Amino acid sequence: MAKILVCDKISPTAIERMKALGHEVVVKTGMTPEELIETVPPFEAMIVRSATKVRVPVIDAAKNLKVIIRGGVGIDNIDVDYARSKGIEVRNTPAASSPSVAELALGHMFSVYRFIAASTWRMRQGEDFKKIKKESQGRELAGKTLGIIGIGRIGKELAKRALALGMKVIAYDAYVTDPGIEGVTMVSFDELLSQADIISLHVPKTDKPIIGREEFAKMKDGAVIINTARGGVVDEDALLEALDSGKLYGAAIDVFVGEPNPKPELVNHPKVSVTPHLGASTNEAQERIGEEIIKILNEVFGS
Numbered sequence: 001m002a003k004i005l006v007c008d009k010i011s012p013t014a015i016e017r018m019k020a021l022g023h024e025v026v027v028k029t030g031m032t033p034e035e036l037i038e039t040v041p042p043f044e045a046m047i048v049r050s051a052t053k054v055r056v057p058v059i060d061a062a063k064n065l066k067v068i069i070r071g072g073v074g075i076d077n078i079d080v081d082y083a084r085s086k087g088i089e090v091r092n093t094p095a096a097s098s099p100s101v102a103e104l105a106l107g108h109m110f111s112v113y114r115f116i117a118a119s120t121w122r123m124r125q126g127e128d129f130k131k132i133k134k135e136s137q138g139r140e141l142a143g144k145t146l147g148i149i150g151i152g153r154i155g156k157e158l159a160k161r162a163l164a165l166g167m168k169v170i171a172y173d174a175y176v177t178d179p180g181i182e183g184v185t186m187v188s189f190d191e192l193l194s195q196a197d198i199i200s201l202h203v204p205k206t207d208k209p210i211i212g213r214e215e216f217a218k219m220k221d222g223a224v225i226i227n228t229a230r231g232g233v234v235d236e237d238a239l240l241e242a243l244d245s246g247k248l249y250g251a252a253i254d255v256f257v258g259e260p261n262p263k264p265e266l267v268n269h270p271k272v273s274v275t276p277h278l279g280a281s282t283n284e285a286q287e288r289i290g291e292e293i294i295k296i297l298n299e300v301f302g303s
């Protein structure tokens with residue numbers, strides 16, 4: 001059985017199951033890169049979420065490592081090619097959190113359209129009840145057009161839920177031409193920008209923003225943008241301009257450039273609903289991530 005180093009928080013059930021399978025499990029979270037380099041040598045498996053960075057020096061120190069398992073989707077915190085070049089497998093649990101992220105994106109749509117986050121904040125500040133009510137006439141999601149950029153695992157989960165709410169769903173994807181969901185119409189990027197009432201991004205991290213000044217200009221007046229994908233897929237300065245100019249009705253952001261220190265102008269913006277990267281933070285997603293980790297360990301080390 002294997003020596004497993006758990007570097008970020010994972011479900012306690014998964015840890016119990018690993019031990020029951022006979023693995024030796026050490027949980028050590030919040031290590032500095034130096035501590036990690038010192039700790040990693042004897043371990044054959046390493047389990048991380050997004051917080052721990054597995055860069056070249058850590059991989060060089062990991063002389064016994066057979067697999068790095070990322071509980072979650074994005075593997076940008078791991079030097080994947082380098083690890084693989086050293087014969088170390090890099091695996092993730094891509095589907096485990098999709099329903100949770102889709103539900104959060106929907107929650108944010110309701111929040112922006114019905115001023116839920118904004119009202120909570122204003123009422124707690126002691127603002128006049130009637131004034132808030134007067135200034136918070138919302139919109140219904142039903143009948144509106146949702147534009148999904150990136151119709152992969154999360155995009156599809158969101159599409160199904162939006163259709164059930166009576167929304168019209170259009171999607172643009174750089175690679176997928178048929179999402180296999182009745183009721184979703186694939187369109188070009190520009191068509192999506194000009195037709196959608198709400199745009200939700202579900203693409204991997206990109207080198208440069210997919211949505212910037214030019215794209216905001218092509219959107220409907222009063223559009224809403226939701227980013228639960230990765231910080232940087234939306235240009236945050238351009239987003240602030242589009243909010244302040246009145247081009248956008250609102251925005252919702254779960255993922256920020258510079259996490260865990262998001263731009264205060266965005267966090268404090270009255271038209272923005274924010275969460276601190278909570279997409280996968282549900283009991284159900286954590287349990288499913290744990291189950292997938294056990295499955296990977298069984299594949300790599302035998303059950």
Ligand code: NAD
Pocket residue numbers: 072073074094097098101149150151152153154155172173174175176202203204205206210228229230254255277278279280281
């Ligand atoms: P996925 O790989 O299943 O789907 C991504 C889709 O985007 C694919 O269909 C792909 O063809 C498409 N795509 C790639 N580049 C594109 C581009 N430039 N333009 C248009 N389409 C493009 O991924 P997923 O599991 O659905 O995850 C989507 C995003 O959600 C990722 O960025 C992931 O990191 C993020 N995520 C966030 C949280 C959170 O806590 N907020 C949790 C899980 C995942």
